[in-house]
Amino acid sequence: MTAYQELLAHQRETEALAQISGRLGWDQETMMPRGAASQRSEEMAALEGVLHARRTDVRIGDWLSALEGAELGKVETANLRHIRRDFTRTSKVPAKLAAELARVTSLSQGVWAEARKAEDFDAFAGTLEKVLGLKREEADAISDGGSRYDALLQDYEPGATGAELAAMFSALRPRLVALRECVIGASHHPVPLIGEFEERLQMKLTRVLARAFGYDFSRGRLDKAVHPFSSGSGSDARITTRTSLTDPFNCFYSTIHEVGHACYELGIDDAYALTPLGQGVSMGVHESQSRIYENQIGRSRAFTGWLFEQMRQSFGDFGIPDSDAFYSTVNRVGQGSIRTEADELQYNLHVLLRFDLEQSLVSGDLAVADLPDAWNQRFKADFGFAVDKPSNGCLQDVHWSVGLFGYFPTYTLGNVYAGCLNKAMRDAVPNVDTALSQGDTSAATGWLQENLQRHGGLYEPKDVIEQACGFAPSEAPLLDYLENKFSEIYRL
Amino acid sequence: MTAYQELLAHQRETEALAQISGRLGWDQETMMPRGAASQRSEEMAALEGVLHARRTDVRIGDWLSALEGAELGKVETANLRHIRRDFTRTSKVPAKLAAELARVTSLSQGVWAEARKAEDFDAFAGTLEKVLGLKREEADAISDGGSRYDALLQDYEPGATGAELAAMFSALRPRLVALRECVIGASHHPVPLIGEFEERLQMKLTRVLARAFGYDFSRGRLDKAVHPFSSGSGSDARITTRTSLTDPFNCFYSTIHEVGHACYELGIDDAYALTPLGQGVSMGVHESQSRIYENQIGRSRAFTGWLFEQMRQSFGDFGIPDSDAFYSTVNRVGQGSIRTEADELQYNLHVLLRFDLEQSLVSGDLAVADLPDAWNQRFKADFGFAVDKPSNGCLQDVHWSVGLFGYFPTYTLGNVYAGCLNKAMRDAVPNVDTALSQGDTSAATGWLQENLQRHGGLYEPKDVIEQACGFAPSEAPLLDYLENKFSEIYRL
Numbered sequence: 009m010t011a012y013q014e015l016l017a018h019q020r021e022t023e024a025l026a027q028i029s030g031r032l033g034w035d036q037e038t039m040m041p042r043g044a045a046s047q048r049s050e051e052m053a054a055l056e057g058v059l060h061a062r063r064t065d066v067r068i069g070d071w072l073s074a075l076e077g078a079e080l081g082k083v084e085t086a087n088l089r090h091i092r093r094d095f096t097r098t099s100k101v102p103a104k105l106a107a108e109l110a111r112v113t114s115l116s117q118g119v120w121a122e123a124r125k126a127e128d129f130d131a132f133a134g135t136l137e138k139v140l141g142l143k144r145e146e147a148d149a150i151s152d153g154g155s156r157y158d159a160l161l162q163d164y165e166p167g168a169t170g171a172e173l174a175a176m177f178s179a180l181r182p183r184l185v186a187l188r189e190c191v192i193g194a195s196h197h198p199v200p201l202i203g204e205f206e207e208r209l210q211m212k213l214t215r216v217l218a219r220a221f222g223y224d225f226s227r228g229r230l231d232k233a234v235h236p237f238s239s240g241s242g243s244d245a246r247i248t249t250r251t252s253l254t255d256p257f258n259c260f261y262s263t264i265h266e267v268g269h270a271c272y273e274l275g276i277d278d279a280y281a282l283t284p285l286g287q288g289v290s291m292g293v294h295e296s297q298s299r300i301y302e303n304q305i306g307r308s309r310a311f312t313g314w315l316f317e318q319m320r321q322s323f324g325d326f327g328i329p330d331s332d333a334f335y336s337t338v339n340r341v342g343q344g345s346i347r348t349e350a351d352e353l354q355y356n357l358h359v360l361l362r363f364d365l366e367q368s369l370v371s372g373d374l375a376v377a378d379l380p381d382a383w384n385q386r387f388k389a390d391f392g393f394a395v396d397k398p399s400n401g402c403l404q405d406v407h408w409s410v411g412l413f414g415y416f417p418t419y420t421l422g423n424v425y426a427g428c429l430n431k432a433m434r435d436a437v438p439n440v441d442t443a444l445s446q447g448d449t450s451a452a453t454g455w456l457q458e459n460l461q462r463h464g465g466l467y468e469p470k471d472v473i474e475q476a477c478g479f480a481p482s483e484a485p486l487l488d489y490l491e492n493k494f495s496e497i498y499r500l
Numbered sequence: 501m502t503a504y505q506e507l508l509a510h511q512r513e514t515e516a517l518a519q520i521s522g523r524l525g526w527d528q529e530t531m532m533p534r535g536a537a538s539q540r541s542e543e544m545a546a547l548e549g550v551l552h553a554r555r556t557d558v559r560i561g562d563w564l565s566a567l568e569g570a571e572l573g574k575v576e577t578a579n580l581r582h583i584r585r586d587f588t589r590t591s592k593v594p595a596k597l598a599a600e601l602a603r604v605t606s607l608s609q610g611v612w613a614e615a616r617k618a619e620d621f622d623a624f625a626g627t628l629e630k631v632l633g634l635k636r637e638e639a640d641a642i643s644d645g646g647s648r649y650d651a652l653l654q655d656y657e658p659g660a661t662g663a664e665l666a667a668m669f670s671a672l673r674p675r676l677v678a679l680r681e682c683v684i685g686a687s688h689h690p691v692p693l694i695g696e697f698e699e700r701l702q703m704k705l706t707r708v709l710a711r712a713f714g715y716d717f718s719r720g721r722l723d724k725a726v727h728p729f730s731s732g733s734g735s736d737a738r739i740t741t742r743t744s745l746t747d748p749f750n751c752f753y754s755t756i757h758e759v760g761h762a763c764y765e766l767g768i769d770d771a772y773a774l775t776p777l778g779q780g781v782s783m784g785v786h787e788s789q790s791r792i793y794e795n796q797i798g799r800s801r802a803f804t805g806w807l808f809e810q811m812r813q814s815f816g817d818f819g820i821p822d823s824d825a826f827y828s829t830v831n832r833v834g835q836g837s838i839r840t841e842a843d844e845l846q847y848n849l850h851v852l853l854r855f856d857l858e859q860s861l862v863s864g865d866l867a868v869a870d871l872p873d874a875w876n877q878r879f880k881a882d883f884g885f886a887v888d889k890p891s892n893g894c895l896q897d898v899h900w901s902v903g904l905f906g907y908f909p910t911y912t913l914g915n916v917y918a919g920c921l922n923k924a925m926r927d928a929v930p931n932v933d934t935a936l937s938q939g940d941t942s943a944a945t946g947w948l949q950e951n952l953q954r955h956g957g958l959y960e961p962k963d964v965i966e967q968a969c970g971f972a973p974s975e976a977p978l979l980d981y982l983e984n985k986f987s988e989i990y991r992l
Contacts, residue, residue, distance in 0.1 A: 227533050242539045
């Protein structure tokens with residue numbers, strides 16, 4: 009075997025073991041008996057040990073050296089790009105620091121959950137300080153003297169920089185704040201959904217929705233979980249959803265969101281399975297798929313027209329008179345402090361707040377002790393009302409407690425990309441609304457699969473978006489889309 | 501760390517990874533989308549590779565050498581016994597032979613399935629010849645010049661020998677054949693169960709049955725599978741069952757059988773979890789638990805009295821007038837050629853046939869080409885009627901196709917052990933039937949947990965049975981039990 013073949017064979021087994029790890033994670037959230045938690049954590053630790061040993065195997069360095077300057081094809085070059093990036097990053101972090109990070113973050117989530125329950129930021133501050141300190145050390149180890157924040161960002165969005173995102177987001181924020189103010193102050197407001205919706209029927213209809221978005225049940229499955237997620241690549245990409253008796257939209261749009269993630273994985277060229285190219289290329293691009301499925305397609309006037317009829321068939325008359333009113337109700341903007349419950353319009357304001365604060369935390373400009381005040385001030389400025397308690401403020405998200413600094417901006421980047429892709433898709437597929445109004449998403453999702461999903465990790469994140477769209481990604485299409493949509497619904 | 505601690509730490513991680521492998525097997529039979537099969541086989545191969553490397557790690561040999569002659573406690577000595585036995589066995593088989601066995605048996609099951617479907621033994625003969633040849637080679641490698649068959653037997657029943665089993669089984673066979681003849685020729689026969697039994701209600705009742713036998717749903721779960729099985733150790737032992745519209749006994753007794761296996765695993769002392777002692781000690785002892793749960797307890801007059809009432813509550817009047825008639829119906833003896841569908845009386849005759857034939861196959865006394873004739877002659881002699889087609893004869897079981905020579909006798913050994921344990925348990929727990937007639941198995945299963953299950957791998961298989969019973973195990977209690985039970989039911 010050549011060095012390339014040996015390297016890829018090694019990588020292939022590692023990817024297969026990583027899939028197993030993912031499947032265990034899925035099992036844990038959906039199937040595992042509750043009494044098995046402690047044994048499971050030991051099983052997971054053993055598997056993580058195997059994965060870590062494989063990822064830091066010195067032979068990877070030897071193979072990569074042997075391949076320096078080799079003339080390789082496009083796919084081979086892309087595979088090496090991923091492998092080299094991961095190996096370099098892993099090699100730069102001292103084993104002692106990696107172990108300490110694993111130890112601290114395995115405990116810190118519990119501390120955060122307790123503090124949130126007790127509405128006591130101080131009980132979490134010391135832990136956050138420790139996690140942040142270790143992440144700074146890690147960033148210094150991998151940054152080669154460059155920006156700490158950029159170094160952390162690479163784990164989620166390779167190629168992106170904090171400065172570039174900040175430029176994009178600073179164009180986003182004022183127009184979103186302004187739009188939000190207009191919407192909240194509008195004289196006309198859509199009626200909310202009221203009533204009870206049998207959960208068994210929600211699950212039945214949500215399977216119909218998953219199929220309508222092209223989810224292939226022969227290569228996945230749909231179960232319930234407390235927090236919906238998708239899991240797995242290649243030919244086994246599973247999704248979860250949840251039900252609430254009074255809020256069927258939670259079930260339906262969680263499903264469509266996760267279908268977007270899973271269809272990206274399932275849509276990747278089969279030839280890339282169990283190689284570095286066989287997975288979604290970044291968190292931002294992943295989120296672009298879940299968001300365009302959920303929002304630009306799933307919450308469109310055309311598609312909600314079809315959904316309205318489906319809900320009528322499932323639940324009978326549920327108090328919304330027609331599909332126009334239903335469209336407004338689906339897209340209703342409320343007052344809320346929780347990111348995960350936010351609507352399409354306000355969601356990015358939640359993210360931008362976190363993005364700005366976490367950059368300051370990582371750089372040291374913002375002390376952990378000052379986080380609650382900084383959060384609350386910014387929240388009031390952007391949302392117009394005050395945070396009432398820490399669990400509705402800076403204790404609401406798990407991310408920072410487990411060291412996920414640099415993760416938040418990928419949510420908004422995903423929305424920005426979804427805005428770009430939506431514009432390009434609608435230009436390329438002229439009568440898409442006619443199909444959507446009949447529950448047929450195949451033209452829309454087919455365009456995404458053909459132009460973006462199938463490439464997996466072949467291109468860099470920004471490049472694959474630009475290539476699909478035919479223009480350089482920017483915040484403009486998302487802003488135009490949101491302003492048009494909500495101006496119409498709220499008769500601004 | 502001492503050599504012992506290092507060895508156990510290594511072992512513990514291996515056991516944790518082996519649990520993961522088991523969980524994936526469970527997923528494959530219950531949850532996995534069908535399109536994921538090929539990716540899954542690659543995932544499993546990667547994990548098997550990791551497990552194989554860990555089990556043949558040269559450091560195990562070093563640790564074992566360092567511990568030669570060390571003075572250790574009872575638990576430590578037992579752990580070393582298991583580790584040494586496994587390591588010695590693995591080390592003796594040349595890597596090339598192990599790889600060839602894995603390659604051939606991964607394909608041979610498919611050949612067998614095709615041949616069975618086509619009712620064509622000749623299409624399977626060549627493959628069986630190849631598997632048998634490799635298993636002979638393997639046996640020669642591990643037997644140290646001793647018996648080939650005994651060498652293979654060790655994988656399933658450590659410490660047992662073919663000669664010892666043959667002596668026990670030759671005492672069993674004539675009395676079973678005679679009893680079978682009397683029963684089939686009896687003038688009185690129980691009525692069969694007739695009707696349809698809603699499968700949803702079967703699943704509901706079968707969960708009640710699992711709980712009645714002490715199955716702990718917080719450390720396991722019950723799902724459907726094509727072929728019922730149990731899977732997992734420690735604090736995650738899952739079971740499966742199946743339903744048939746016209747045969748609820750299939751569902752109920754499959755469940756109780758698998759509950760017996762799972763309760764053995766869950767009943768082992770927690771301190772042994774993820775060590776060599778943390779699993780059932782042999783296939784025979786395992787089967788003793790599933791069988792005593794299923795038969796001596798589950799098909800007893802006392803317990804079926806309670807089950808009759810449960811079925812009446814679930815299904816209304818189903819044509820059996822009272823609990824006496826129901827007891828007879830549950831224990832009805834039919835004419836059949838399939839081992840897995842056999843009743844308590846005839847089951848062991850199926851096994852003894854296979855045991856005798858596989859010994860001859862392994863020794864070379866019986867040529868593969870002569871297997872169908874040998875099978876059919878023996879079947880006629882023991883069951884009184886002829887095999888009509890290969891799928892009802894020597895092509896019915898998967899075992900030999902995948903190299904499981906030496907496995908079959910553990911089924912009957914399990915029944916023999918169940919007979920012994922039943923005698924001892926009934927002597928020790930005098931009013932057990934009173935509790936069973938109210939669906940309370942706790943005295944019976946509690947005795948088993950206390951006297952047998954909790955020890956896991958601490959003692960050798962035969963020793964743990966003898967210790968629990970207070971007498972050396974023999975076939976006599978099983979024979980007495982079967983003769984009494986069926987003489988009464990069939991009014992012989």
